[in-house]
Amino acid sequence: MYTVTGPFGNDIDIPESVEEDLLNFTLDDLPGAAKCLDVNGYVVVRRVLDPMFCQRVRRAFDAEVRRSPTPILRQKNMRYERNSISEDGFVENPIFNIQDLRSGEFEQFRTAVLDLLTHPAVRSIASALLASDEIKLIESMFFEAPAGTWAHQDSYYQDSARELGKCVAGWFALEDIDAGAGRFWVSPGSHRLMPVVRNSGENRFSDHHDHYKDEVLEIAHGLQLTCKAPFLAAGDILFWNSLTLHGSLSASRRGVSRASLTAHYLRRDDSMLQFHSRVRSQELTDYHGLPVAVLHDQAKWSNQLVREFGYRFPDLYMAARKLALKAVLSHSTASRSSLLHPRLEHLRQEGAHIGQGGLGGLAGVAGGDAPVGGE
Ligand SMILES: O=C(O)CCC(=O)C(=O)O
Numbered sequence: 001m002y003t004v005t006g007p008f009g010n011d012i013d014i015p016e017s018v019e020e021d022l023l024n025f026t027l028d029d030l031p032g033a034a035k036c037l038d039v040n041g042y043v044v045v046r047r048v049l050d051p052m053f054c055q056r057v058r059r060a061f062d063a064e065v066r067r068s069p070t071p072i073l074r075q076k077n078m079r080y081e082r083n084s085i086s087e088d089g090f091v092e093n094p095i096f097n098i099q100d101l102r103s104g105e106f107e108q109f110r111t112a113v114l115d116l117l118t119h120p121a122v123r124s125i126a127s128a129l130l131a132s133d134e135i136k137l138i139e140s141m142f143f144e145a146p147a148g149t150w151a152h153q154d155s156y157y158q159d160s161a162r163e164l165g166k167c168v169a170g171w172f173a174l175e176d177i178d179a180g181a182g183r184f185w186v187s188p189g190s191h192r193l194m195p196v197v198r199n200s201g202e203n204r205f206s207d208h209h210d211h212y213k214d215e216v217l218e219i220a221h222g223l224q225l226t227c228k229a230p231f232l233a234a235g236d237i238l239f240w241n242s243l244t245l246h247g248s249l250s251a252s253r254r255g256v257s258r259a260s261l262t263a264h265y266l267r268r269d270d271s272m273l274q275f276h277s278r279v280r281s282q283e284l285t286d287y288h289g290l291p292v293a294v295l296h297d298q299a300k301w302s303n304q305l306v307r308e309f310g311y312r313f314p315d316l317y318m319a320a321r322k323l324a325l326k327a328v329l330s331h332s333t334a335s336r337s338s339l340l341h342p343r344l345e346h347l348r349q350e351g352a353h354i355g356q357g358g359l360g361g362l363a364g365v366a367g368g369d370a371p372v373g374g375e
Pocket of ligand 1: 184247263
């Protein structure tokens with residue numbers, strides 16, 4: 001075991017091999033995997049994808065993306081940026097929504113990623129975990145350098161409109177992830193133990209994102225939550241629930257990357273609830289029979305214009321974005337009852353969860369985004 005300081009300030013032991021890990025499943029026992037997700041809020045499914053498949057994504061990234069001058073939308077800040085290279089030579093600004101990339105310029109990369117995220121084995125797991133044969137992919141991200149992503153529940157950014165906690169996400173290891181490469185971590189049982197920290201009032205994303213991050217840590221301390229950062233080999237996938245507290249560690253060894261993808265899935269007849277505020281309509285495209293949601297489709301000239309503007313005038317772009325966010329917020333606050341599933345409306349009226357001001361906290365940006373990010 002390798003020991004580092006975890007997200008809650010205490011030491012955590014990080015397994016360096018699969019032998020040191022416990023909650024492992026394979027494709028042979030998907031009912032067991034679903035039960036494990038239910039109980040623990042996460043599950044690791046081993047050897048889902050041939051490592052050659054993972055290698056294909058990394059090769060395509062090297063060939064098309066690494067040296068590309070094209071600005072790309074980023075997971076951490078929702079800005080259009082060129083690649084930023086870390087001291088260790090890795091791309092350090094993760095990509096948001098690979099399906100949105102322009103197919104001509106990034107054809108191999110986009111295809112390799114979507115082949116993997118819509119692979120029959122992956123679909124069978126996501127179907128088992130969502131208890132439905134009909135599912136869709138609503139979001140994706142690509143990481144290379146350690147990211148040190150803050151502790152959060154995905155629900156704060158996006159969740160199921162049908163019922164909070166009914167969105168599942170997968171963290172796909174594209175290489176054997178070193179213990180010092182900023183492992184992805186989850187807090188076991190936090191989906192049950194922790195309240196839903198609402199995207200509203202003093203935790204509102206538009207103005208109080210930092211307060212939200214602090215509050216989450218405070219709650220984790222109060223509840224004495226623990227954290228696990230499982231070993232993942234190329235082709236393994238860790239799935240988690242949209243209410244499970246998770247994030248990723250900062251790098252603690254030099255020269256190691258953590259090439260990976262994340263993807264978020266919903267039942268096909270469900271919709272994305274964005275920022276606990278509004279149902280975000282998403283255009284669906286078909287990829288090998290699986291609906292895949294696009295949000296900022298770069299094949300459209302209007303989105304290319306937004307990208308150019310966002311890249312050349314980042315401050316203006318972010319200011320406009322913030323205004324749009326507030327406008328959509330007031331609209332969705334006004335009409336939120338009609339947007340929300342009865343169960344969510346019940347929660348709003350009950351006001352039982354953390355965060356003031358009910359579910360009307362914050363709507364998405366006009367033009368839309370809901371990643372782990374968007375400061
Ligand atoms: O791998 C990471 O750093 C964070 C991924 C994540 O939190 C997500 O996809 O929701």
